[in-house]
Structure formats: structure tokens, C-alpha cells
Amino acid sequence: MKMLRSERKKIREQRDWQKVIFQIVEFLIFLSAVWLVQKGFRFDMKIVVYVSVALVLLWSARYGLLIFISCALILEAFPLIAKEIVIESELRIFTIAMGATLGIIGESFNRQIKNLWNEIKKLELEKNDLIEGIDEMKAIITQLQSRIYFEGEGLIVLLERLRELEILDFDEMLTRAVEVVAHFFELESLSLYRSEEKRFLRFVAGIGPKKLPNALEVSQSKVIEDALENGYSTLPRVLLKKEITSFEPFFAVRIGEGDTLFGVLVVEDISFDKFSEVLVRYIKAVADWMYANAKIILEQEKIAQMKHRKDDGTWDEAYYFKKREVLQKRKDRFGIPFEEICLKYSPELHNEVIGKFRKTDVLFAERQDGLVVLRVLLPVCDRNGKARVLERLVKISGLKVC
Incomplete structure (x- = not known):
């Protein structure tokens, strides 16, 4: 001194x-x-x-x-x-x-x-x-x-x-819940990522600007990875334990746990005057509520699957158009893209064609003039993604795009 x-x-x-x-x-x-x-x-x-x-x-x-x-x-x-x-x-x-x-x-x-x-x-x-x-x-x-x-x-x-909220459809409930939660807590950005596999997440709903990709592995974000392990996590907490080498959200909250992990709520940016540990814990409480209600909704979806899903993995017409309405709402509210394709092929190719799609894709098949007309909804998919799917499909001999 x-x-x-x-x-x-x-x-x-x-x-x-x-x-x-x-x-x-x-x-x-x-x-x-x-x-x-x-x-x-x-x-x-x-x-x-x-x-x-x-x-x-x-x-x-x-x-x-x-x-x-x-x-x-x-x-x-x-x-x-x-x-x-x-x-x-x-x-x-x-x-x-x-x-x-x-x-x-x-x-x-x-x-x-x-x-x-x-x-x-x-x-x-x-x-x-x-x-x-x-x-x-x-x-x-x-x-x-x-x-x-x-x-x-x-x-x-x-x-x-x-x-x-409407609870007849799990994805519909999650989509609308994001909007309600963001408005209630005055969050400028809030994203919901659905867990498709244990280490893979896909964006399904959100408001505000977004820097994270629509699809990412859990290991790509230290904050999200820590949230999935501990229930919730914040950027300040991760900075004390790990080295940050890429963009990280401000905090993330897990929805579900173990084998019934549904996804994660992610806030990429928030002003310091709004951020607090109390806020994160209350959003965690909301996520736990969503998890508890999701069990009920998923049970109803299982009943719906028994009613609307066919043995070959396709769905009936009523379920298909119901899902299309949900995806259209997401696109209108949050700008989340989806694509729809139509294919024609002989019945012998049916199992081979269906095997080319993801579990999350919604398929509806009907017979017309001795051919199978397959309509497919591709959630969280843009034109480039649709083009890549069609590139794989056109390799199948005898398949045509409607």
C-alpha cells in the first residue's frame, strides 16, 4: 500500500x-x-x-x-x-x-x-x-x-x-406450458427440449431469441448436462466447477428423471436483476408439476395408441390430423418448422419404407388403386431436412413422391 x-x-x-x-x-x-x-x-x-x-x-x-x-x-x-x-x-x-x-x-x-x-x-x-x-x-x-x-x-x-391447459396431448401441453411459464416469470427467452434418447435432445417449443441448435447432444452444454444430473443448474454454478469453451445458457431445469426423463427447460439469457436462485427453484417446482401431470397424459396417450395406432406402426386418419394441428400451432406461435411428405408405392415396399422414419414421425397410410399412399409428418424439420429424407427414400425402387 x-x-x-x-x-x-x-x-x-x-x-x-x-x-x-x-x-x-x-x-x-x-x-x-x-x-x-x-x-x-x-x-x-x-x-x-x-x-x-x-x-x-x-x-x-x-x-x-x-x-x-x-x-x-x-x-x-x-x-x-x-x-x-x-x-x-x-x-x-x-x-x-x-x-x-x-x-x-x-x-x-x-x-x-x-x-x-x-x-x-x-x-x-x-x-x-x-x-x-x-x-x-x-x-x-x-x-x-x-x-x-x-x-x-x-x-x-x-x-x-x-x-x-389442454391435457389430451402431451406435446400440446408442453408447448402451451412454455408460453404460460415464460409470461408468468417475465422471461424474455425460454426453450423446451424434449429428450428423444438418453443423451440427445430436440427443441420442441420456445419463445425469444435462441442460440442453441434445434438438436443437440447433452454433452454439448455443461449447464444442461449438470441440470440433467442434479435437477437444475445455472451458469455461475458450472463456471465454478468446469471450463467453458462454447456458448452456454444461463440456467436449465430438468423435467422428469431416470427412465422417464421428458426433457429440459432452458433459459439462454436473463437480466441480472431478474435472476436469482429462488427463480430457478420455482421454475423447477413448475417442471416437477409438469412431470407429475405428464404421467397422467402419457397414460392417456397409451390408451390413444391402442385406439389409433395400427400394428404396422402407422396411425389412423383422426390421430394424424390431430397431430398436424398441434405442429401447426407450434409453427404459428414459436416458429418451429415441420414438414409433410406424401409417398406412393406398392404394398410389398411398405415395411421397408416405414423403417426409414424416426419414432417421433407420424405416419398415416391408406390404399388407393392398389398402391399405398403414405403421409408423414416430420416434427422439428425444415426444407433441408425434408430434402435429406427424400434423398434416402428415392433410392428405394418403385417409390414415388405424391
């Missing part, structure tokens, strides 16, 4: 001497300008002397005693350079007396000005500290208000809204 103070003192002293040198050079420039003007216009030399004296007095009043001494010495030496300049003794005495007086007054005012500037800087620093303190208090108050609201009627109101 002492070394730091001494270094700062040396820097201040160096800056003060630089100012003194600049002020002396400034005086020399003005004095030389007066002398050159006299050389050019040939007016009375006494005017040059009086102007030079006035400059000495002005610089003394402006910069203080040290500058007065320097300027007075320069003025004394000036006649040695310019022989035609003669300073009378009375004027010299007047200049020294008046200059010294003004120098003392100027020195006093300069110190007062310097002290005032230091006080202003000190007050500005204190003001900035107070502003930061006020912002921190506002954030704390906001979090406390949120906590009081959530622990009171707030969370109950949210759960009541979620209960009002």
Missing part, C-alpha cells in the same frame, strides 16, 4: 512539472509573438515592454508564484536577446512587486480550485458508489417481492393456469 501511494505521488509530481513547463512555453510563445509583431509593423518599443509586463502579471495571476518567478526571469533575460528593448528600473520594480502579489493570490486560488476539483471527483466517486448500492438494493427488493409473491398466491395462480 505504501509503495502504491509513493508511485501515485511520483506520478502527480511529474504531471505538475509537466504543467509548469507547458505554462512557461506558453508564455514564451506569446512573448515571442509580441516581439515578432513589433518587428513586422515597427510600432513603438515601449508598447512591446508594456505588453510584456502585462503578460507577466497575467501569467502570475493565472498560474501562481512559481510561474511569476519564471516569467520574471525570462523578461529580465529578454533584453539580452533583443538589444533594442529597454525596461526602466521603476517599471521593473513595479512588475516584481505587482507580479509577486498577483502570484501569491493566483497560487492561493489555484490551490482552492485544485481542492474543489478533488472534492468534486471524490463526490462523483461517492455518487457512483451510491448509485451502484441503489441498483443492488433495487435488485434485492425485486427478488424479495418476487419471492413473497411466488410463496403467496403467485405460484398457486400459475399452477391454476397450467391446469387449464
Whole structure:
């Protein structure tokens, strides 16, 4: 600390001497300008002397005693350079007396000005500290208000809204729940990733800007990976344990557990005044509610599968168009793409064609003129993905696109 103070003192002293040198050079420039003007216009030399004296007095009043001494010495030496300049003794005495007086007054005012500037800087620093303190208090108050609201009627109101959601379709429930949860907690971004395999996630619903891809492996995100292991995770927590090498969301919350892992809620970005551990835990509570209700919905889906799913893995027409409505809602609300393809082929190719699609794809087959007409919904798939699927299918001999 002492070394730091001494270094700062040396820097201040160096800056003060630089100012003194600049002020002396400034005086020399003005004095030389007066002398050159006299050389050019040939007016009375006494005017040059009086102007030079006035400059000495002005610089003394402006910069203080040290500058007065320097300027007075320069003025004394000036006649040695310019022989035609003669300073009378009375004027010299007047200049020294008046200059010294003004120098003392100027020195006093300069110190007062310097002290005032230091006080202003000190007050500005204190003001900035107070502003930061006020912002921190506002954030704390906001979090406390949120906590009081959530622990009171707030969370109950949210759960009541979620209960009002349509529960005949699991994907429909998840899609609409994302919108309700994001609006309730005032989140600018919220994404839902569905777990298709143990280490693979696919985006199914969300609001706000998104940087993570539509499909990703769990290992691609440390925050999501930690959330799947521990229920929820945040970026600050992961930063303390692991090295971050790519973009990471701010926090993630798991939906389900073990073999019944349904997915994960992901918030990629959130302002610091809204973020808190309390917020993450309440979203985790909502995710647990969704998990509990999902069991009921999945049981209903099993009943629906028995009713609507055929032995070959395709679905009947009613289920197919119901799913299409759900996917269209996602596209309209969240911009999540889906594609639909139509194929015609002979019945002998039916099992081979069906085997080319994912478990999440919805297939509806019907017979027309001795051929099988297969309609397929490809969730979370754009035109490029559709093109890749068709590239694989057209290799099958005898298959045509409707």
C-alpha cells in the first residue's frame, strides 16, 4: 500500500512539472509573438515592454508564484536577446512587486480550485458508489417481492393456469406450458427440449431469441448436462466447477428423471436483476408439476395408441390430423418448422419404407388403386431436412413422391 501511494505521488509530481513547463512555453510563445509583431509593423518599443509586463502579471495571476518567478526571469533575460528593448528600473520594480502579489493570490486560488476539483471527483466517486448500492438494493427488493409473491398466491395462480391447459396431448401441453411459464416469470427467452434418447435432445417449443441448435447432444452444454444430473443448474454454478469453451445458457431445469426423463427447460439469457436462485427453484417446482401431470397424459396417450395406432406402426386418419394441428400451432406461435411428405408405392415396399422414419414421425397410410399412399409428418424439420429424407427414400425402387 505504501509503495502504491509513493508511485501515485511520483506520478502527480511529474504531471505538475509537466504543467509548469507547458505554462512557461506558453508564455514564451506569446512573448515571442509580441516581439515578432513589433518587428513586422515597427510600432513603438515601449508598447512591446508594456505588453510584456502585462503578460507577466497575467501569467502570475493565472498560474501562481512559481510561474511569476519564471516569467520574471525570462523578461529580465529578454533584453539580452533583443538589444533594442529597454525596461526602466521603476517599471521593473513595479512588475516584481505587482507580479509577486498577483502570484501569491493566483497560487492561493489555484490551490482552492485544485481542492474543489478533488472534492468534486471524490463526490462523483461517492455518487457512483451510491448509485451502484441503489441498483443492488433495487435488485434485492425485486427478488424479495418476487419471492413473497411466488410463496403467496403467485405460484398457486400459475399452477391454476397450467391446469387449464389442454391435457389430451402431451406435446400440446408442453408447448402451451412454455408460453404460460415464460409470461408468468417475465422471461424474455425460454426453450423446451424434449429428450428423444438418453443423451440427445430436440427443441420442441420456445419463445425469444435462441442460440442453441434445434438438436443437440447433452454433452454439448455443461449447464444442461449438470441440470440433467442434479435437477437444475445455472451458469455461475458450472463456471465454478468446469471450463467453458462454447456458448452456454444461463440456467436449465430438468423435467422428469431416470427412465422417464421428458426433457429440459432452458433459459439462454436473463437480466441480472431478474435472476436469482429462488427463480430457478420455482421454475423447477413448475417442471416437477409438469412431470407429475405428464404421467397422467402419457397414460392417456397409451390408451390413444391402442385406439389409433395400427400394428404396422402407422396411425389412423383422426390421430394424424390431430397431430398436424398441434405442429401447426407450434409453427404459428414459436416458429418451429415441420414438414409433410406424401409417398406412393406398392404394398410389398411398405415395411421397408416405414423403417426409414424416426419414432417421433407420424405416419398415416391408406390404399388407393392398389398402391399405398403414405403421409408423414416430420416434427422439428425444415426444407433441408425434408430434402435429406427424400434423398434416402428415392433410392428405394418403385417409390414415388405424391
